[in-house]
Amino acid sequence: MSKELNTIEGKAGISPKGVARNPEAADALPHDSVLSALTSLTATVQDRRTFLRLASLPCITTCLTPCVGSWPRVAMDADPAPTDDSQFIVEAQFYEKLPYKKIRCKLCPRECVIDDRERGYCGVRENHGGSYYSLVHSRVCAAHIDPVEKKPLFHFCPGSLAFSVATAGCNVNCKFCQNWDISQARPEQVRSTYLPPKELARLAQQYHCPAIAYTYSEPVIFYEYMRDAADAGHELGIKSVVVTGGYIQQEPLKKLCQGVDAIKVDLKSFSEKYYKEVVNGELKPVLDALVTTRKLGMWSEIVYLVVPTLNDSDAEFRALAQWVKSNMGVDVPLHFSRFYPQYLLTNLPPTPLETLERAKAIADSEGLHYVYLGNIPGHPAESTYCPKCHRMVIGRIGFTVKETHLRKGKCEYCQQAIAGVWQ
């Protein structure tokens, strides 16, 4: 099961329990060069032992398969040694001070009003004496080298790798979350390591990743780190891609778009009811965010996780496709992704293939050019087809690009321009 789950889009990799916390497992690591590089990094971190334990197991490696290994699954227990958390704390960029040392967070549409010494819904931002702080700057709890197709971003530097990081926390609580053990945890409840922006960018460069991906949990909640890391990456020629639920206010979103290169938004449903009951969020701000990214020229792709019986009606698929066409354009890739029972939705079966194919057929019929099916390795709808001559221009199996028939962003058969960021 774990093996299967490791191949799912957006899934933070899972290591078998027990192995994950065994420091001796470092001996088994096949790539000394990788290990030594990470070891040199530890000169800059405070808790060397913790870092090594995290870093040694998982094979931050580029040569195994395109779907590369994982850091250990985070543990819900606390570190027995006291740690100095001050290195992770920076003042939040978007909040408003209120009387009596309260604050109102202005980062996401939830606008939590937070008392002194309390945290917002995300669990990673805390009010201290009337000022608001992020507790997760450079506090990385998951890091992998993934193919960019795993985000999934299919029209952004296909076949390249993304150095993918996450911190604990999330500003929604999806009942189907596959990474709930980090997204629904507070930062002190998961094992994390200090990975400041410049070191992150340096690692991405060292491992030949043209992009850093902010993913797995919800990058909106580690906004300050993401922006700083994106800036550090750009100094080294490393791009940044954001994998998000899109539940963010307009002002921070616009500033974010100035510093990153692509965004993939999980549009979890096309109904407010679903957002309220299953996601604990709202649909409208997400749609607004999508429109804004498009207006600002950000490369955007949309993923829609199809959950049996909850968001899989023809009417919803059609409304979604029509909205995308009207507001984003026919060239925005739309990925219908297969659901697997997870977290609080273990009573439902995986999405039937025919449901996904029905969704694709509806979106195709509405005129969208790039409609994909995800989490079904080997399905023809993982590949990209020219909207004019309908021949395959990028062939994929799982997250692996098998063949490319693009020349300077155009179909090599008919010269039709294929929308995307190709270099």
Place this chain on the structure above:
Amino acid sequence: MYRLEPNRREFLKTCAAGAMFAGATHKLGDFFPAREKSKVVIARDPLLRGNGSSPDSGQLLKMLDRAMQALYASDSPLEGWKKVVRPGEVIGLKVNGLAGRGNSTNVLLVDVICERLREAGIRQKDIVIWDRLNGDLESAGFRIAARQDRMRCIGNDALGYEEELSTYGSVGSCLARTLTRVCDAVINLPVLKDHGIAGVTIALKNWFGAIHNPNKYHLNVGDPYIADVNMLPPIRQKVRLHICDATTAQYEGGPSYMPQWCWPFNGLLLSRDPVALDYTGWQILEQKRSEKGMKALKELGRAPTYIATAADRQHQLGTNDPKMIERVEV
């Protein structure tokens, strides 16, 4: 062979007897024994603080003793405590340390409870004072003590949480290991105060300090999340008594300590029914708000509706029906 279910003959016999009895009295209510009222003891002492600003521990102990005797209708406080705990058990004291020294569970109250627990046969090393964070405990005036051969005082951040989710209704949470693995029984020691989102935070909400993700459950005035958290089996099964610290109470601005909205209630609220206790505490806070010319919580959109949810047919965690609450003032 022992049978859990009656056989056909026994079943018919019981039904017939029941029908005859019901027919004789003409009232179905008489057929079933009346539900017992939930007792909430309110102990107060105007001299609790003597001439000082903090409670006097001797007076506090006397007040606690009066309350325990009243709650358990016992001849002595010790007799009451022996109904709560048994020697050999590890007893957790779930305090609330969120508001620093100003309005967290009073260290002196915990001290006098520990004294009575020891007299009831609980070894010092079998007492565990706990809350969410070591930092919260320290700021409330407790000293962290993790050694297992003496009384412990420790935050969940030190002992951690279960890896597996516990789920009920709207909640899915990892429970504190102190609750699940260390304690055989727990005494809940909340504070009587206002809460800016949930309306009030008393006994039911204090269990947010036993889960890893309380920040997820403040939507919709905490309803039904607070009630659902209280349904998680270790909480339902291990909590034996609720002693609400109302030495200082706060009617606005909570859960942070806001001295301008605190008043010396000089009391304790005791109950085995957290719903009845919360309902009673809520009324006390509303009365104070009214005296101060403040709007009722309902008008502010933060009436603690989770209390009614905790009492509903699905949860049955206690009663919020004033007619079913026996309010005893001592």
